[in-house]
Amino acid sequence: MAETFDVVVIGAGPTGENAGARAAAGGLKVALVEHELLGGECSYWACMPSKALLHPGETIKEPLKAEAVLKHRDKMVSGYDDKSQVKWAEGAKLTVVRGRGKLTGPRKVTVEGKDGKVRELEARRAVVIATGSKPRMPDIQGLKDSRPWDNREGTGSKAVPGRLVVLGGGVEAVELAQAWRELGSEVTLVQRGPRLLTRFEPFVGEQVAQALRDTGVRVFLETQATKVQRSGEGKGEYTVTLSNRDTLRADALLVAMGRTARTDDVGVDTVGLKPGASIEVDDQLRAKGVDGGWLYACGDVNGRNLLTHMGKYQARLVGDVILGKPAKAWADTKATPQVVFTHPQVASVGHTEEQARKAGVPVKTVQYRVIVGATFTGPGVGEMLHAATIAVAGEVPLDTLWHAVPSYPTMSEVWLRLLEAYGL
Numbered sequence: 001m002a003e004t005f006d007v008v009v010i011g012a013g014p015t016g017e018n019a020g021a022r023a024a025a026g027g028l029k030v031a032l033v034e035h036e037l038l039g040g041e042c043s044y045w046a047c048m049p050s051k052a053l054l055h056p057g058e059t060i061k062e063p064l065k066a067e068a069v070l071k072h073r074d075k076m077v078s079g080y081d082d083k084s085q086v087k088w089a090e091g092a093k094l095t096v097v098r099g100r101g102k103l104t105g106p107r108k109v110t111v112e113g114k115d116g117k118v119r120e121l122e123a124r125r126a127v128v129i130a131t132g133s134k135p136r137m138p139d140i141q142g143l144k145d146s147r148p149w150d151n152r153e154g155t156g157s158k159a160v161p162g163r164l165v166v167l168g169g170g171v172e173a174v175e176l177a178q179a180w181r182e183l184g185s186e187v188t189l190v191q192r193g194p195r196l197l198t199r200f201e202p203f204v205g206e207q208v209a210q211a212l213r214d215t216g217v218r219v220f221l222e223t224q225a226t227k228v229q230r231s232g233e234g235k236g237e238y239t240v241t242l243s244n245r246d247t248l249r250a251d252a253l254l255v256a257m258g259r260t261a262r263t264d265d266v267g268v269d270t271v272g273l274k275p276g277a278s279i280e281v282d283d284q285l286r287a288k289g290v291d292g293g294w295l296y297a298c299g300d301v302n303g304r305n306l307l308t309h310m311g312k313y314q315a316r317l318v319g320d321v322i323l324g325k326p327a328k329a330w331a332d333t334k335a336t337p338q339v340v341f342t343h344p345q346v347a348s349v350g351h352t353e354e355q356a357r358k359a360g361v362p363v364k365t366v367q368y369r370v371i372v373g374a375t376f377t378g379p380g381v382g383e384m385l386h387a388a389t390i391a392v393a394g395e396v397p398l399d400t401l402w403h404a405v406p407s408y409p410t411m412s413e414v415w416l417r418l419l420e421a422y423g424l
Contacts, residue, residue, distance in 0.1 A: 002120040005031045007322060008109045009128040010101035010266060012089070013040020015299030015311035016130035021092040022319020023126075031121055032094045033101035033111050038085035041132055041151075042308045044077045049155035050172070052076040053179035054341050066160045066183045073155070080156075103127065103267035107294055126294050126322045129279060129287075130315065131266055133259035133300035138167075146230040146238060148253040151176075161185050161252035165240050167225055168256035169196040171340050174208055176254060178342050181217050188218040188248055190225055190240075197340065201352050201375045208342050208377075220244070228253065261301045271295060278303030283328040284321045285314055296322070305332040335393035339382035347385040348375040350392040369398045376414075384411055398424060 009020040012034035024030045037044055052073040078084060089096050099113035101121075109121040135150040137143065148167075149157070154176045162185065166177045169191030181187040189212065195205035196219075209219050220242065227241040240248040261278040269275050271290050279297035280288045281304070287295040298318050299311030310332045320327040340346035350373030353363055362368045374388035391401060402424050406412035 002108070002122040003031070004122050004124060005029045005095070006123065006125045007031070007128065008101075008107075008121050008123040008126075009033065009130060010103075010109060011040070011130035011132060011299075011301075012038045012085075012096070013130060013132050013299070013311075014042055014308050015132070015315045016040070016128065017085075017089065017092075017094075018312045018315035019128045019130060019296075019298055019318045020089075020094045022316050023322050024093045026319065026323040028125070028323070030094050031097050032089055033097045033099065033109065033121075035098070035100040035114075037080065037082040038089060038096065039082055043085070044080055045152040045155055046172075047308055049073050049077050050151075050175050050179065051341050053155065053183070054175055054343075069183060070158065070160075077156075097121070100265070102265065103129075103270050105270050106292065109267075123294070126296055128318055128322075129263070129266060129268070129295070129297045129301055130299050130311070131262040131301050132311075133306060134262045135255065136258040136260050137255065138257050140225050140228060142228040142230075143225070143255070145234065146228045146253065147234050148228070148238075148255045150255055153252075154254045154256070157252070161250070163250040164188070164252045164254060165190065165238065165248050165250040166254045166256060168254075168258075169193060169198070169205075169221075170256060170258070171197070171338075173254075173256035174212065174342055175340065176256065177217055178212060178215065181212070181215050185252075187216070188220070188250070190220045190223050190242065190248075192222070192224045194222050196221075197346065199352075200340075200346060200348055204340075204346050204348075204375060204377060207344060208340070208346065211342065211344060220246075259300065259306060261303055263301060283330065285318045285329060286321075304329075305336055307336065307338060310336060331393060335389055337385050337389045339385060341382070344377045344379060345381045346375070346377050347381040347388075348373070349385060349389045350374060370395045371398070371401075380411070384414070387412065387415065398422065 006028035007023045007030045009016045010033045012032050020030045020032045097111050099111040101109050101111050104110050107123045111119045160183045164180050164185045164187045166173050166189045177187050177189045196209050197205045212219055224243040225240050226243050229239045231237050238250045238253045264276040279302050281297050281302045285296045285298050286293050287297050296318050298314035300306045317327045317329050337349040356363050356372050361372050371391045402419055
């Protein structure tokens with residue numbers, strides 16, 4: 001017989017954990033299903049380990065000892081052990097169910113454990129899919145067969161590669177290119193577009209590219225990998241052929257060219273949705289096209305905003321909606337903060353100037369005297385970002401911000417300089 005819960009959450013990364021905890025805090029009986037480590041991608045193979053690799057390079061001026069940095073990385077991911085996460089989940093009154101969760105129909109989930117045993121779960125109120133995303137593997141000749149690194153190997157390698165080629169120009173690509181270069185690897189970054197970090201203001205990509213070059217990273221722009229070969233039956237040296245006819249040789253190849261929703265094996269087809277595609281949701285995170293309003297999707301899996309903190313935001317909102325509270329998501333489309341932990345750091349929230357103009361927002365006009373976006377680069381600028389996030393989310397008028405007096409001497413005084421530059 002099926003075990004019955006009020007809510008079944010499939011996926012126990014930061015998003016799933018928060019959705020489940022929010023619902024459980026409201027008195028509901030919640031099952032949290034996970035087939036890998038509780039804490040998910042961000043905790044073990046993305047955000048946390050990548051920052052552990054980068055942080056020493058920002059704070060330590062002497063040559064980095066790779067062994068010590070990798071040991072620090074392992075500590076930050078708890079040795080890839082989730083005992084503490086399980087303890088937290090149980091303390092939050094969540095029932096942890098180990099195994100691969102899959103929808104089998106409305107409000108029904110089967111969970112297959114590593115031992116092959118199957119548990120059947122049924123949700124009285126809601127099922128929440130929070131299975132996240134997985135790396136996108138571009139269609140490049142020989143790439144898949146060469147077994148390149150993705151973010152898991154890119155953050156979790158036990159040794160520093162002598163030569164590393166990075167394909168991509170986004171956050172993951174630039175962070176890991178810089179991290180491994182500072183640990184002693186010879187790094188080459190290949191970006192198919194004309195600049196790095198294209199979702200940010202143009203000056204951001206220019207500054208980060210120069211910073212990478214200054215540390216010894218070779219940066220190719222407007223260049224693509226057209227063919228990849230690997231010697232030794234897929235275990236040896238990589239040979240990467242580029243569109244500019246150059247040939248690169250490497251001991252490791254990292255592919256960081258985007259991510260796709262992890263819905264190919266979650267059983268969404270049993271409720272009329274397309275496997276492998278993002279689950280389209282409304283502003284209450286309910287899956288569109290599913291009758292009854294019982295299926296929710298939050299975090300990377302819905303494609304709205306692929307950032308951990310925004311997934312957690314959506315998760316808290318989902319918990320409230322399931323509990324019957326009036327709530328709608330909007331910060332994930334309007335006031336999204338993001339920090340890139342390169343040196344220099346990049347901190348951004350809201351629109352870029354180009355995005356604002358495309359959205360029809362009158363930029364730098366007297367009639368619209370509120371901040372719709374802000375971008376900073378420099379040491380530690382991530383710590384300044386929340387003030388900008390509050391200004392964007394709250395639509396705070398510039399005339400009011402003028403009276404928000406920063407303490408002296410702090411970095412926040414830059415806000416006075418910005419307001420003065422505007423003309424106040």
